[in-house]
Amino acid sequence: MVDDDAVAGRRFKVTAQFEVDVADPAALERAALAYIDGMVFALDEDSEQAQEQLRAAERDDVAGDSAAALSLLLDLDAVVDVEGVEVGDAEYSVEANGHLRPASPDFAVLFEVCACGRPSCGRCAGFQVTSRTAAVLWRMAGLLADHAYDDVAEYGDDPVTTTVQWSVFDEFPRITWRQNAIWRRQAARSFDDLAEDLAAGRVPQPSCVAEEMALHLMLSCAAEDGGALLENDFSTLAAHTDDLDWELLREVLFQDNDILELFDPSRDGIEDPDDEQNRDLRMGDYTAPAWFTPFDGLPARDPRRPFRR
Template sequence: MRRRFKVTAEVLVEVVGEAPLERSAVRSVVGSVFVVGGGSGGTVVRFRRDGSEGVRGDPVAALEAVVDPVAIVDCEGVEVVGARCWAVEADGRGDGSRVWPDFAALFPECGCGGGDCVRCAAGMLTPRTVAVLWSAAGMLADLAYGDVLEFGDGPVDPAGGLWSVFGEFPRITWRQDAVWRRRAARSFDDLAADLAAGECPRPRCAAEEMALHLILRYAESAVDDGWSGLDTRFAGLPERGDDLDWALLSDVLFTDHDILELFDPGRDGIEDPDDDHNRRLDIGDYRPHAWFTTFDHAQPRDPRRPFRR
């Protein structure tokens, strides 16, 4: 039986030349190896072009492009099943002591007891809960981008066990191309950004619904399996009685759970708004091309926001 471990490494660096760093990042993006299926057209070219543009003028994105976390465990007897890397600008002391948002300040406890208090109603988003959700979202984003880099346009093969994230998506998405998957990977980052801004991570499109379902699942597993960070980097966050209430979060963060119907083989075709089951349940359009369409009740995200990779 294989045993799985989590290795954490933290490196503090000084950027002594942004231009050379940018050139290194562009070379790293352009030199990335992609696996693409037939008929993919300009997917690889477009992916490399967008990735190169994403690191220009952004030292954080450039660092994330050049750092290879897999290299620290490149040895016999170890098979890397997932890796993540992120960079932030350290504070003025330069000690890098905090590499995550101040969740205690972003999600303070109100305690007024008012029945119509918005902050009290959002009390399930406690600092410890948010820290785990934010960490899980970042990890899943890294893994999803990793799937795109490794498999490109190739169809998902869940039997192979090599896919980190997209093998857990509904079957109707398994033949989407790298561009679609890259947009789906950004959905994890979008929800993480909501949390980092002190906002409730309510999904704004189908892709974000899928992302949030996985974030909640991974966050709960992280706590149960002891790799959530609550005993280490997040140990200083205040504890509350309503911490880590995953069932409550699942109820209040979603308008509905219609997207989970896509996992039922007995309801193939339900993603189509013309399907009888779809119309009876009033599900709406869950065909893959509609996954990034903003819900009617939601505020659209900035279409110019960058991709991490």
């Protein structure tokens, strides 16, 4: 029996989607301009003047336009670089898909630790949030904020259920699962608020219940993936004996752990300040509408601050 594929070739349609990060738009534009300088156009009446006019039009197209520059430089033949395969008719488009995360702050300066080793040194003897710890927490805050905003975009006001895969809000206490998209966007911003604290060199101190929840999730995720983040993104930061001590951070960064009571089904209702268990623990108001109310004695966030998304 003769294999038809061995006698004649066949055409296939290959569908692929790529996300490309343009970290340096200026470098991309320079590459596109250099490519344009070498372009030769097929013209009926060829002249260098006509060639240069077309090159000038191409330069105008890519000026300040990363999508146009990327489209010009993409090479589909390079994508399908397989022996015996030729690229036929192909179409593709380039469109914006958000912004890259901003460059990392200089955590080595923002969270400079003392290493003098003198017994009399209060800084060495006490706990220090190190540059590596701060960097990992900052990155986790950004990632969790991204995922929380993704949840809002995908599910809106839909209640959280265990039958649907959520990114963040299924990790929140059940009393929050029926909150609307407005509440969830505020909760997503709590991760950004803590990230901003770290980027400013401040040790994150939750100022409301939502930020307590955000910080607990940041620490949990950091405990799971912090080592990989260090290796991939922050390997140049100097090591310290206090690095990545997430359990100790849980002890020093929170005034209390009352929010964790909300995860215990046997304590349902404890979020209500009139609940007997709540009064016994002196928890205060942990109902969902109160999650963004500043704690007593702590400054409130600027209510006019924007949402990132």
